[in-house]
Amino acid sequence: MIIIKIGGSIQKDERDYELISEKIEKYSNNEDKVLVITSAMKGITNDLISATENRDKSTEIIGNIYDKHIKILSKVADGPEFEIAFKDLSKMADELFKIAWSIRVLDEITPRVRDYILSFGERMATIVLNAALRSRRLDSIAYPEPPLVTDNNFGEANVLEDLTLKEINEKILSKKSKILIIPGFIGKTIDEKYTTIGRGGSDYTATLLGKLLNVENVRLVTEVPGIMTADPRKIESATTIKRLSLEEAVELAQMGAKRLHPRTFEPMFSSNMKVTIEGLYEEGETIVSGSCEDEDKLKGVTILDDLKMINIESTRIVGKIGSAARVMAEAKNSNVNIVSISQPASETTISLVVNSNDAEILATKLKEIKDIDNIEIKDVSAVSIVGCGLRNNEIFKEVENVALQYDILSMSRGLKNVSATFIVKKEEGYNLAKSLHEVVLKWIN
Ligand SMILES: Nc1ncnc2c1ncn2[C@@H]1O[C@H](COP(=O)(O)OP(=O)(O)O)[C@@H](O)[C@H]1O
């Protein structure tokens, strides 16, 4: 069996479905079963989120979502396949309209209802993809219900692995068709409420099922030809990385490369599967497998630029046990994720980097701590460089020399020292990323 994940970025028009069908057919030739995991069609998850946020427009947005699906369906499916899929999509859309109407009337939404609404993106995508494959005479079936059984942490649910394995064996793998199409990103609780596992969660669905089902090959198909040395939309000279060790892949995913779910590669730590990220339009792929090897030098650069640094200064917190804990406790109580932390040995300052949206919320809470003299907030970028070669002194020095030409606010090392992150003022972020990318291109193999 092979697992193929089809990204949302490559589900937008007739040509995409033609290329996807060819790819699935090619991979299915030597397999007994192909488990296809699909994301929602391009832009649909964002549209659904916008329906939950702009409740006065929710029915209009949902009308557009339905139209987009039917328009594509009419181009990729024909005859009875079109008829069946049309009925299934219309039934789902009816259900979605009812919820949209109720949130519009109530002007209120709970995390549970939000996940229920988001679940329609992936569920509708299984129907369109299946109709497209069947119209090309491929032996496929869609199972739109979530394969993952999760806890009820709506928005970022955790997968219950044993129950998921049971579910997939009983309800999905038992189907006779060779190609089984299931939704990524969504799950359901034991009492059958829809959940989601976090943005980009279809990649993680694929690797997690790969581990649970002992599958050797998991292929994540997307619009770019593999994971690249930088986001090709930001840095033109970015090129495909041929191989990533698991440590490197985890660091890159965590810092947003190819908008992967941060846990995408976690299942690989307890399995022997090989994960390949490959392009639909251009030849090119990245293989993720194994640990750091001698030939692994530098692999890539990422940049996070919607961040703020909160500098907390006080001479009265120096040497006091529990000062940092109080600051962190405020972050926890305010539900604010800390992206980076630093404190000099003089202990007079604690600097926290958080997502821009969270900065004011946290700073307001911190101002209530009476031993703090001054709190300052500034826009920053986090620029990271990743590669096993950073453990090599010569390479690390070269990276450091380039970074030191900028005004570095803090520096930290990642998992097993295979990454280094530099925090700089926002206006320096892009230039630092470009300079570090030049070093990557020199050392990449
Ligand atoms: N290092 C990187 N390598 C490849 N793509 C990247 C990288 N960093 C950011 N990206 C962006 O990720 C996008 C693909 O992610 P996404 O849209 O989530 O794909 P999919 O929907 O197929 O899962 C690309 O269009 C690219 O701009």
Ligand SMILES: N[C@@H](CC(=O)OP(=O)(O)O)C(=O)O
């Ligand atoms: N549709 C979800 C899940 C996902 O993984 O999407 P994509 O494969 O298009 O990144 C999202 O947008 O987050």
